[in-house]
Amino acid sequence: MIVDSHCHLQSLEPGERERALERARERGVRGFLIPGIHLGDAEEILRFCEDHQGVWCALGVHPHEASRWEEGSADELRALLDHEKAVAVGECGLDFHYDNSPRDVQERAMREQWELALELDLPVVVHNRDSNERMLAVLEDPRYRGLEADFHSFAGGVEMARVLIDRGFYLGFTGMITFKGADNVREVLPLVPEDRILVETDAPYLAPTPHRGKPNEPAYTVEIAERLGRELGWSRDEVEERTTENFFRLFEKARPTRV
Helix, strand or coil, rough: EEECCCCCHHHHCHHHHHHHHHHHHHHCCCEEECCCCHHHHHHHHCCCCCCCEEEEEECCCCCHHHHHCCHHHHHHHHHHHCCEEEEEEEEEEEEECCCCCCCHHHHHHHHHHHHHHHHHHHEEEEEEEHHHHHHHHCCHHHHHHHCEEECCCCCCCHHHHHHHHCCCEEEEEEEHHCCCCHHHCCCHHHHHHHHHHEEEECECCCCCEEEEECCCCCCHHHHHEEEEEEEHHHHHHHHHHHHHHHHHHHHHHHHHHCC
């Protein structure tokens, strides 16, 4: 069993979502985490998760959509996270590459979501792009001690990885580890403790080799897992066992409905 710890299935049309699950399951991918982008898509995501075994979600507001975070959003999100299929907060974080929302607005939305995660004893799925310095500064705030997090689609470099590992966070790796020019991502892999590694597609983005140029999908978690195994000297069974156990350790709320 492999778990795709980050796939945006809500980006697909109804019907195609089910077909994507079917293709993935045929290849041994049996667990899926759908990260929310804004609160407006939360109810639809929850309905999809209800209808499908082995599918869970994180709910929250992405930094691109941080301008939608307003007074009352935390209360709305708190109520949504009461659902048994909502196992994390997110994805939330900072994106200083696109700056689709003002940086101070991104940070405020992220901080309030982190505080909610701590209140509810849930992990967060963190988006971090071109924002290492500010992210590390926020992590120094003592109020976030005890935060559990998956820094998804990690490409933040060795020094950032060392800090996150020291804090006990998990790192998610995508199809980037298969890209010819992504040595900066692969060089991080040996640094990460085996109990802190997750695999993900970030579908429909970042399709791994040999599928580059196509929309990514959860079935391609297999190629990512295979490359991870080659880089670390793990067998296919070891990759599946370790990354799946890591997923359920971090996203503890998913365990009762584990498949």
